[in-house]
Amino acid sequence: MARLSSDERRARLVQAALRVIDRDGVQGATTRAIVAEAGMSLASFHYAFRSRDEMISELIAFVVENEQQVSLAAVRPGTDIRTAVRAGLQAFFELLVSNPTREQALFELMHYSLRTPELSELPRAQYASYFRVARVLLDSGAATAGVTWSLPIDELARILIAFTDGLTLAWLADRDDAAAAVVMDFAADTISALAVPIRTKEHQR
Amino acid sequence: MARLSSDERRARLVQAALRVIDRDGVQGATTRAIVAEAGMSLASFHYAFRSRDEMISELIAFVVENEQQVSLAAVRPGTDIRTAVRAGLQAFFELLVSNPTREQALFELMHYSLRTPELSELPRAQYASYFRVARVLLDSGAATAGVTWSLPIDELARILIAFTDGLTLAWLADRDDAAAAVVMDFAADTISALAVPIRTKEHQR
DNA sequence: GTCTATACACCGATAGAC
DNA sequence: GTCTATCGGTGTATAGAC
Numbered sequence: 001m002a003r004l005s006s007d008e009r010r011a012r013l014v015q016a017a018l019r020v021i022d023r024d025g026v027q028g029a030t031t032r033a034i035v036a037e038a039g040m041s042l043a044s045f046h047y048a049f050r051s052r053d054e055m056i057s058e059l060i061a062f063v064v065e066n067e068q069q070v071s072l073a074a075v076r077p078g079t080d081i082r083t084a085v086r087a088g089l090q091a092f093f094e095l096l097v098s099n100p101t102r103e104q105a106l107f108e109l110m111h112y113s114l115r116t117p118e119l120s121e122l123p124r125a126q127y128a129s130y131f132r133v134a135r136v137l138l139d140s141g142a143a144t145a146g147v148t149w150s151l152p153i154d155e156l157a158r159i160l161i162a163f164t165d166g167l168t169l170a171w172l173a174d175r176d177d178a179a180a181a182v183v184m185d186f187a188a189d190t191i192s193a194l195a196v197p198i199r200t201k202e203h204q205r
Numbered sequence: 206m207a208r209l210s211s212d213e214r215r216a217r218l219v220q221a222a223l224r225v226i227d228r229d230g231v232q233g234a235t236t237r238a239i240v241a242e243a244g245m246s247l248a249s250f251h252y253a254f255r256s257r258d259e260m261i262s263e264l265i266a267f268v269v270e271n272e273q274q275v276s277l278a279a280v281r282p283g284t285d286i287r288t289a290v291r292a293g294l295q296a297f298f299e300l301l302v303s304n305p306t307r308e309q310a311l312f313e314l315m316h317y318s319l320r321t322p323e324l325s326e327l328p329r330a331q332y333a334s335y336f337r338v339a340r341v342l343l344d345s346g347a348a349t350a351g352v353t354w355s356l357p358i359d360e361l362a363r364i365l366i367a368f369t370d371g372l373t374l375a376w377l378a379d380r381d382d383a384a385a386a387v388v389m390d391f392a393a394d395t396i397s398a399l400a401v402p403i404r405t406k407e408h409q410r
Numbered sequence: 411g412t413c414t415a416t417a418c419a420c421c422g423a424t425a426g427a428c
Numbered sequence: 429g430t431c432t433a434t435c436g437g438t439g440t441a442t443a444g445a446c
Contacts, residue, residue: 025320115230123378155387162371173328182360190395
């Protein structure tokens with residue numbers, strides 16, 4: 001293996017670990033499996049990272065950092081807010097269907113972190129990241145639809161994430177697409193019901 | 206160790222495994238840890254079960270079977286439907302707060318099963334059990350409040366479970382009680398909005 | 411039936427040659 | 429810096445004494 005900078009080696013190992021976790025779960029992501037995936041020797045792993053948990057920690061930080069671009073593209077200008085929310089949920093659902101093991105891996109990483117004392121604070125950051133993405137989507141959706149939210153955006157973001165988590169888990173368990181659509185319809189109905197039209201200057205009524 | 210019938214030994218090992226999983230997660234539930242918890246020798250485990258996964262399978266079947274009595278007691282006669290739904294959610298939440306690792310363990314069991322080919326059908330049964338409990342609660346709540354549901358009970362049950370899963374995961378991550386209350390309020394509002402009063406014979410309007 | 415002892419694979423981590 | 433070889437520990441599962 002060619003000589004790599006420390007940062008480059010760490011990044012390659014994290015990317016390899018993500019592929020292994022996606023394929024075999026957090027449990028399958030042993031140091032040996034990761035270096036095999038990265039095409040490195042076992043010793044290289046512990047040259048780059050002090051321990052496996054240190055790598056997991058960096059991996060979660062990477063995942064949390066690179067999650068913004070999820071489905072911002074789904075926000076189309078000119079649509080009403082109910083349609084916009086439903087489209088965002090649909091975009092997320094199609095991401096889930098096309099890559100179920102990846103969504104499962106995110107849950108597994110959370111549970112692993114909660115059981116590992118040195119990593120137990122990471123899930124807080126993970127969900128803070130989810131909430132941030134949800135806030136951005138709700139904000140931009142409201143802006144293009146010309147509405148504001150009657151609930152604080154923080155509360156609304158948490159409700160939206162509760163819906164996506166809830167529908168994801170049930171779908172992973174029974175793969176019922178139609179049932180997932182029912183939950184998404186309900187979520188779009190109830191969330192968009194909290195939107196109020198922006199009162200313009202010409203006193204519309 | 207005294208001689209035990211095969212069923213009794215299996216049952217004791219499952220109970221011990223549940224305690225270990227609760228304490229240390231599915232990963233910590235090794236055969237050695239389980240027999241230590243049960244006060245048996247290692248060989249006894251493989252005398253009772255052909256493999257660890259066979260025991261996990263029986264353990265999940267046990268959990269799924271014994272989940273009905275969760276919070277049926279929370280349904281009080283004479284309350285309106287919004288109050289009844291909110292009280293049911295509160296009862297679940299207090300169960301979660303008083304025993305967070307147990308709720309986490311149920312998620313971990315699901316993810317482990319999904320990654321294990323021989324167990325991959327178990328999550329379907331696990332969620333079917335959740336939905337069944339939700340249906341019973343929604344039915345009895347509607348009966349005491351004198352309403353019916355304007356959505357099929359199956360769909361409503363799935364929505365309720367999505368709420369409990371979603372609020373559980375976020376709470377496990379950041380332990381924000383106030384934020385959980387917001388989600389529960391929203392769930393109670395939107396679910397009870399789907400209740401319609403039963404029209405009595407004297408043509409009430 | 412229940413035990414101790416052990417087989418065998420794999421784990422994270424490190425030593426030391428190059 | 430990168431490798432091979434190996435350490436000490438633990439995993440599931442089994443053999444064989446009692």
